[in-house]
Amino acid sequence: MNILEHNRLAWDKQVESGNRWTVPASPEIIAAARRGEWAIYLTPIKLVPHAWLPPLPGKQLLCLASGGGQQGPILAAAGAHVTVFDNSPKQLERDRFVAEREGLTLATIEGDMADLSVFPDEQFDIIVHPVSNVFAPEVIPVWKEAFRVLRAGGILIAGFNNPVVHIFDYDLMWKTGKLEVKNKLPYSDTESLTEEEQQRYRAEGLPFEFSHTLEEQIGGQIAAGFVITGFYEDYDLEEDNSPLRNYMPAYMATRAVKPIEKASA
DSSP states (O other), X not given: OOHHHHHHHHHHHHHHHTOGGGSOOOHHHHHHHHTTOOOOBSSSSOBOOGGGSOOOTTOEEEEETOOSSSHHHHHHHTTOEEEEEESOHHHHHHHHHHHHHHTOOEEEEEOOTTOOTTSOTTOEEEEEEOSOGGGSSOSHHHHHHHHHHEEEEEEEEEEEEOGGGGXXXXXXXXXXXXXXXXXXXXXXXXXXXXXXXXXXXXHHTOOXXXXXXXXXXXXXXXXXXXXXXXXXEEOOOGGGTOGGGXXXXXXXXXXXXXXXXXXXX
């Protein structure tokens, strides 16, 4: 199975169905960003603190697996030189749509978040990586590549799932509200779903998901050479009616810095 291809087609279908992460930023949001009042999400509810990023004008910024017409155009309006890198052509179309509507300049490149070979070493000052590595079978290559393409002193901000959410029977949870432990961690849709269930995912345009341990998510950034300097947790949106929301945060976000002394690592 070509997981990259499946998830590319699935996210194209998510654009068509109006997934919230595919809805382009409004003119009002872009206007606010132009005034320096930018607001972006890595996770569903909490906004990224302004203190997590340096002044944006002139910065080379990579939106990693971050298509959808949201983070990229907003940060471009705030003055950054933005490249949006995503696996879904239709997600990238959203970024180009906002850029054309608002007269913004940004680049869009289609590709795999775990393979940034299209970029040279130390090209970017900032990487913005909202919750998306849940769709990657392996997360360690994502962190290694992010470290490579960041300049010394560069910043990576990333959102990701709390891995424990994948321990529950999702179908049962959404149908009945009951939380029942079912899956072994780390979780993989391609290993845990039946062939019939996988066929349904293909037919309905549902991307395959993979959990990653905290050792891989946080420890993996540290092992790649980053220093973690910020952290927060977040919950599902109230309107999603997620049973998990009453018990635990389903998401977390980190701010990491590539140390200047490790520029040649």
